Amino acid sequence: xxxxxxxxxxxxxxxxxxxxxxxxxxxxxxxxxxxxxxxxxxxxxxxxxxxxxxxxxxxxxxxxxxxxxxxxxxxxxxxxxxxxxxxxxxxxxxxxxxxxxxxxxxxxxxxxxxxxxxxxxxxxxxxxxxxxxxxxxxxxxxxxxxxxxxxxxxxxxxxxxxxxxxxxxxxxxxxxxxxxxxxxxxxxxxxxxxxxxxxxxxxxxxxxxxxxxxxxxxxxxxxxxxxxxxxxxxxxxxxxxxxxxxxxxxxxxxxxxxxxxxxxxxxxxxxxxxxxxxxxxxxxx
Amino acid sequence: xxxxxxxxxxxxxxxxxxxxxxxxxxxxxxxxxxxxxxxxxxxxxxxxxxxxxxxxxxxxxxxxxxxxxxxxxxxxxxxxxxxxxxxxxxxxxxxxxxxxxxxxxxxxxxxxxxxxxxxxxxxxxxxxxxxxxxxxxxxxxxxxxxxxxxxxxxxxxxxxxxxxxxxxxxxxxxxxxxxxxxxxxxxxxxxxxxxxxxxxxxxxxxxxxxxxxxxxxxxxxxxxxxxxxxxxxxxxxxxxxxxxxxxxxxxxxxxxxxxxxxxxxxxxxxxxxxxxxxxxxxxxxxxxxxxxxxxxxxxxxxxxxxxxxxxxxxxxxxxxxxxxxxxxxxxxxxxxxxxxxxxxxxxxxxxxxxxxx
Numbered sequence: 001x002x003x004x005x006x007x008x009x010x011x012x013x014x015x016x017x018x019x020x021x022x023x024x025x026x027x028x029x030x031x032x033x034x035x036x037x038x039x040x041x042x043x044x045x046x047x048x049x050x051x052x053x054x055x056x057x058x059x060x061x062x063x064x065x066x067x068x069x070x071x072x073x074x075x076x077x078x079x080x081x082x083x084x085x086x087x088x089x090x091x092x093x094x095x096x097x098x099x100x101x102x103x104x105x106x107x108x109x110x111x112x113x114x115x116x117x118x119x120x121x122x123x124x125x126x127x128x129x130x131x132x133x134x135x136x137x138x139x140x141x142x143x144x145x146x147x148x149x150x151x152x153x154x155x156x157x158x159x160x161x162x163x164x165x166x167x168x169x170x171x172x173x174x175x176x177x178x179x180x181x182x183x184x185x186x187x188x189x190x191x192x193x194x195x196x197x198x199x200x201x202x203x204x205x206x207x208x209x210x211x212x213x214x215x216x217x218x219x220x221x222x223x224x225x226x227x228x229x230x231x232x233x234x235x236x237x238x239x240x241x242x243x244x245x246x247x248x249x250x251x252x253x254x255x256x257x258x259x260x261x262x263x264x265x266x267x268x269x270x271x272x273x274x275x276x277x278x279x280x281x282x283x284x285x
Numbered sequence: 286x287x288x289x290x291x292x293x294x295x296x297x298x299x300x301x302x303x304x305x306x307x308x309x310x311x312x313x314x315x316x317x318x319x320x321x322x323x324x325x326x327x328x329x330x331x332x333x334x335x336x337x338x339x340x341x342x343x344x345x346x347x348x349x350x351x352x353x354x355x356x357x358x359x360x361x362x363x364x365x366x367x368x369x370x371x372x373x374x375x376x377x378x379x380x381x382x383x384x385x386x387x388x389x390x391x392x393x394x395x396x397x398x399x400x401x402x403x404x405x406x407x408x409x410x411x412x413x414x415x416x417x418x419x420x421x422x423x424x425x426x427x428x429x430x431x432x433x434x435x436x437x438x439x440x441x442x443x444x445x446x447x448x449x450x451x452x453x454x455x456x457x458x459x460x461x462x463x464x465x466x467x468x469x470x471x472x473x474x475x476x477x478x479x480x481x482x483x484x485x486x487x488x489x490x491x492x493x494x495x496x497x498x499x500x501x502x503x504x505x506x507x508x509x510x511x512x513x514x515x516x517x518x519x520x521x522x523x524x525x526x527x528x529x530x531x532x533x534x535x536x537x538x539x540x541x542x543x544x545x546x547x548x549x550x551x552x553x554x555x556x557x558x559x560x561x562x563x564x565x566x567x568x569x570x571x572x573x574x575x576x577x578x579x580x581x582x583x584x585x586x587x588x589x590x591x592x593x594x595x596x597x598x599x600x601x602x603x604x605x606x607x608x609x610x611x612x613x614x615x616x617x618x619x620x621x622x623x624x625x626x627x628x629x630x631x632x633x634x635x636x637x638x639x640x641x642x
Contacts, residue, residue, distance in 0.1 A: 016391070017393060019388065019391040021379070023377070026379075026384060030380070030421075126368065128377070129374070133369075133376075136369040278340075281341070
């Protein structure tokens with residue numbers, strides 16, 4: 001009869017977390033109507049726009065464009081201006097654009113993608129009727145929540161990794177030749193990608209998953225999560241810019257604070273989901 | 286808790302806002318038997334199943350499954366021993382049959398690998414769905430989905446099967462096949478709790494029925510026991526066009542009661558009236574027929590009344606609606622009778638098997 005040899009205590013079963021995450025990702029891969037537009041979005045911001053702009057500056061050599069962008073660079077803080085490398089105006093302008101002005105893209109795109117995935121995750125289970133299966137299963141609510149969080153985080157962060165790699169290649173091929181060597185990614189970019197961006201993604205997703213558990217439809221979840229994620233994207237944007245402009249310990253401090261907030265937000269998020277939410281019934285109703 | 290009970294729901298109430306989904310619900314499910322929850326839509330059957338797996342907790346009362354509170358800290362252990370088929374099959378349309386089954390296997394702690402795949406293949410074959418396992422479930426018919434959901438529910442070899450309207454949306458042929466599969470699942474000692482509002486399918490399966498309405502259980506027990514409580518004496522149905530003569534049978538020796546059903550005659554004056562005559566002994570019947578024939582009353586049919594679950598269900602609900610009804614009012618909900626009607630249940634099961642054939 002039953003496999004009663006299995007552990008039955010309340011500890012987190014990480015294998016189940018992986019199972020939930022893997023299954024959600026598998027379904028996402030099948031959802032072509034989702035990942036095709038998202039791939040185009042990532043390609044547009046990480047590849048097409050940088051490629052066009054950087055090529056315009058470094059290869060076409062339009063002096064008027066270079067002059068205009070150079071003027072814009074005067075607004076950068078002195079610490080940032082000191083970091084700009086290159087001997088030619090094209091090289092310095094391209095360096096500034098690549099390192100400083102495209103930084104927010106690395107934040108906006110993954111947050112957008114992860115928000116889109118996360119918003120549908122719990123309410124989607126309810127709408128498809130599969131929430132009933134999960135609610136009756138031995139999977140703990142924390143395991144389900146974390147599995148879904150990971151499944152929402154992976155597409156966004158994967159976009160960062162792939163997009164960032166493509167972007168690095170484009171920057172080094174276009175601007176690197178002007179500077180004389182492949183300079184990208186700079187240490188500040190590594191810090192932003194590995195230390196600052198993940199907690200911002202986690203904060204955003206913890207809020208979006210809470211929403212997804214509470215609203216009645218995927219459409220409502222998408223709309224409401226847009227309202228929540230927009231200010232967060234703006235905060236992340238400004239923090240990412242600050243990290244790149246700032247010097248010394250600033251990126252580490254910003255990232256550290258974001259990790260603390262993310263931890264608090266996740267623990268609150270886990271508590272907001274229970275089995276009745278998977279069934280589409282308000283907790284305590 | 287009695288050792289023979291797998292589920293004991295006692296005096297459970299649950300509200301959703303202003304809606305009372307369950308009110309003092311009591312259900313006891315004997316181990317190794319098929320218990321059927323009967324009731325109209327909205328009676329609280331699905332909520333009862335959710336209480337049993339601990340997906341929902343009660344506002345008051347107690348739920349014990351395998352001697353444990355399923356909504357408490359040991360709820361995971363209870364859920365691991367339950368297999369559930371919901372009213373909607375709860376399958377992932379964007380996964381194929383294999384992945385749906387593997388997902389369940391992993392959540393229920395079976396892990397992955399060749400042994401699990403073998404179990405999946407066996408379960409799929411048992412429910413005749415093995416040929417479609419490589420297809421996306423979104424392309425399955427309703428019957429295929431139900432079969433896959435049933436296969437998934439038994440994959441981890443649960444001790445308790447909870448089936449919520451398992452034949453909903455199926456064509457009659459598939460429904461009969463599914464009922465036969467459910468019957469087979471109890472052959473190796475599993476306990477089954479099934480919800481339905483289709484009396485005919487319960488008729489062939491139930492060792493015990495619980496009639497529910499408005500979130501509460503009206504009566505529960507073995508169908509034969511309940512029938513004996515509602516119709517304690519032998520009963521015969523006599524049809525004749527002369528309703529007055531039939532009514533006069535109430536004066537005959539050994540007749541305990543006569544109930545006339547002249548509904549058909551309202552629409553058609555030539556249609557026969559049916560009298561349900563309760564007698565103290567079956568042997569009285571020939572004398573009653575002789576009395577009618579001797580008085581020149583045309584007798585169209587004489588049929589011994591063997592109450593079906595449908596008769597019982599409507600009698601229970603009539604009693605509820607008219608508590609003062611002399612025909613039924615003396616029957617309060619009987620106590621649970623656990624597994625007291627094995628031969629009868631087997632007879633019913635073989636009837637289902639015949640239908641399946």
